[in-house]
Amino acid sequence: MKLSDFEKKLSDLINAGKFEEAEAFFAEYIDELTREDQTQPFSAAVTFKGLDYEGNLLEGADLVGLVTKWARRIRNGKYKGMIAQHPNKLRILEEGDSWHQYPVILWDIIDIVSRVFPTYSLSAPSDLASNMALESEHVDKIHELDPDIFMLSMGGNDLLGDGRFVKLLKPYQSGSTATELLNELAFRSALISVMDSYRAMINSALAAKPTLVVLIHGYDNAQPRNNGKWLGKPLAKKGIPLEIGREIVELIVGRFNEALAEFASDFAGNVRYIDVRTSVGGNVSSWYDEIHPRNPGFKRVADKILRVLGRLGTRISIKGLSLHSAAAPFSGGPQPEAIIGNALYDRLKQQSVPHQINARAKLASGSHHLATALADLKVLEREMHLPDD
Template sequence: MPKETAIQRRRRQAATTGVTSFRSDFNYMCRRHSNRIGIVTEGDSWFDYPRRWLLFGPDINVVHHIEAKIIGTDKVNLLRMASNGDRAEQMMSGSQKKVFETMLRRNSKYINLILFSGGGNDIVGKRNLPPLLNEYQTGFTAHQCIKQDAFEKKLNKIFEAYATLMALRSLYVPHAKVVTHCYDIAAPSEAGARFLWGLIDTKSWIYPFLVEKSIPEDLHIPIVKILLGRFRERLIAFTQLPKYLEQIYMVDTQGLLRPGNRDDWLNEIHPTESGFKTIATPIYDKMKDLYPDLP
């Protein structure tokens, strides 16, 4: 009997668990277990934040908590495509769009649900926030600290990416539903990401740029509320456009976590294990509403 190759073993394990990060394994799983619900996850760190020891540790992002519900149940084929740090514009353009499009085309019969997490990094990412902020002047309100024209242009770019996502969905998987979410209010702080007992230690994403613009601390949370609140408003409006009704669903996850609370937030912009579970719960509930056969 021929010895099982490394790829064959990986595919067998993926088919058993129903979860993979490899597109070729997903192709295999879909064809071998075509009766399962096909789910593709694409997004940013809220879908792909690394575990405490990178490969090991407790569940620490939304997709981890969803996987915990479906893994090994013989109900789902799930492909992870999310990548920590990705922007919506990045995911739906260039080579990343091409890869996503090819995956949809090759598995068009087998995909039922797309989970999408995008827009946060486009706004509060380290290279993206500074151009949206004004230098503070005495008496400025939180609203005046934001370059409103630049911010609205940024939002337009984000929702062009969402429109691209929906166009790909309509072209290749018109039967599939899209589920997305907004972002909870992050309290600016100096807490960055720490992995491997501090061997990997990054700066925070928002706070340094507010300080750089001489913006007082009492305006920090109000500024974040304006930025992420406006994104939420635009996302609700997008999902309610007549052409997208019953195609894309936004789960309102803003307000579930307490800004700056250490039980809810691991660092400046990423929840704790329990915080991510709080976010994942209504997302999975919506998935179950759409596909009652989910575990």
């Protein structure tokens, strides 16, 4: 099939709202990219097959980019349909790397989250945190879409991509520990750069919408393999045994997660850090490659994120209550916890701040909206029980 015909048919299916058919048609023409052709560790080993590129010179990263473009179009078409059907569900804008966007081959975090919440996708495999911060694609989308949640996954390529990992390592000497083999100066410099990108991204997001809730997560402990392109080979180049190399990776991932947790604490409730370590598992068989979990591991990571999202309520409740401190005392009228249940009310109250309109009165008014919100929450509870495959 010619590339132009493929793109026209896929576009027609998306525009007609036939998303399952579009996904099936798309998947027919996707193949795995050889590891040698990957340019970043947090990229996706995907390419097209069976297409005539009509004289266009497309290979490697160009094809990954084209695959990503259409994967995003399918996702974002589904987003529009979902908000039309469920206007009270929390709306998510996401930006990230291949843990958020690994088209077709793997069932990544956003594939799972977007089954429950309307999720508009900006992520691209192999994207650097520094590029995301410089391009700031998310700012225009926050103004356009008015999301409730901004989800962010980045930093892996900046720490490990393009030969960066080997620069974080010292040559092995007998008896050396993981801590001694980590080049502290190089690692600290790389980590500061990544966290500067996080601060730039989130400052610009909150400037666009100060009440936005930002969810950030790190990675689980990746698993170096013998002769692995991203981790195994750099370790071997420095003469570091694989077992000690795994300890070094765990140290790097741990320090990165600690930095994210400390960073989130600076934002007084707007930024929520989710620790996904130990979700995938420490067995090499749990990993698709050195960097990416297999589908069950991705599901366990996504489930942690879904539990946080579930505690935030619905679009009505998150807009009816602000985000930083307890609401003023309520007087008169039915208690809102009697309407929507004590557990839900307690969760919402924890997210609230002083407001000109009394928060409990705001929540208690409008029984129609509350009934709709409660119905959406019941649907959400059912949807949180996702299949394993």
